[in-house]
Amino acid sequence: MDEAALLAEVTRFIYREARFQDDHDYDSWEALWTDDAIYWIPANGEGENPDEEMSIVYDNRSRIALRIRQLHTGKRHSQTPRSNLRRLVSNIEILAVDGEEIRVTCNALVFESNLRGETLWASRNEFLLRRQGDELKMALKKVILANNHTALYTLSFLI
Numbered sequence: 001m002d003e004a005a006l007l008a009e010v011t012r013f014i015y016r017e018a019r020f021q022d023d024h025d026y027d028s029w030e031a032l033w034t035d036d037a038i039y040w041i042p043a044n045g046e047g048e049n050p051d052e053e054m055s056i057v058y059d060n061r062s063r064i065a066l067r068i069r070q071l072h073t074g075k076r077h078s079q080t081p082r083s084n085l086r087r088l089v090s091n092i093e094i095l096a097v098d099g100e101e102i103r104v105t106c107n108a109l110v111f112e113s114n115l116r117g118e119t120l121w122a123s124r125n126e127f128l129l130r131r132q133g134d135e136l137k138m139a140l141k142k143v144i145l146a147n148n149h150t151a152l153y154t155l156s157f158l159i
Helices: 005-021 026-030 063-072
Strands: 031-043 054-058 084-098 101-114 117-132 135-145
Touching: 005 026, 005 031, 005 084, 026 063, 031 063, 054 063, 054 084, 063 135, 101 135
Parallel strands: 031 135
Antiparallel strands: 031 054, 084 101, 101 117, 117 135
């Protein structure tokens, strides 16, 4: 696959993932992950090693599934009613390709509106995508929030 076609495929994948999150379609979002996936939101900086530093979220595949099940219970009161979300994704760039794995980065700006008010969440997202058959899956999503050095009062959805 040539570079332009690969970038187009990766872009479609990232846009689809963003849509699933904005629409609270967490079952479809969960289906985008590999069995050995890691979902990481570091605290206090870029995040070098989640085993040695503080994280806002550091979930393996099992914990991702548990979060989804908890959202389905209707007992996650921080999301009752659900936040209205819209995200803008830009600067999608393929960093490296190694066999079936693709390292990607992009920027995201998430607008959240709920009963508490409106919040903007800015981040740089890093992905390790892995080709499984005819489709891409996320083996890693690392969300580096621009304000992760400050108190985060309302991060109550999957970013």
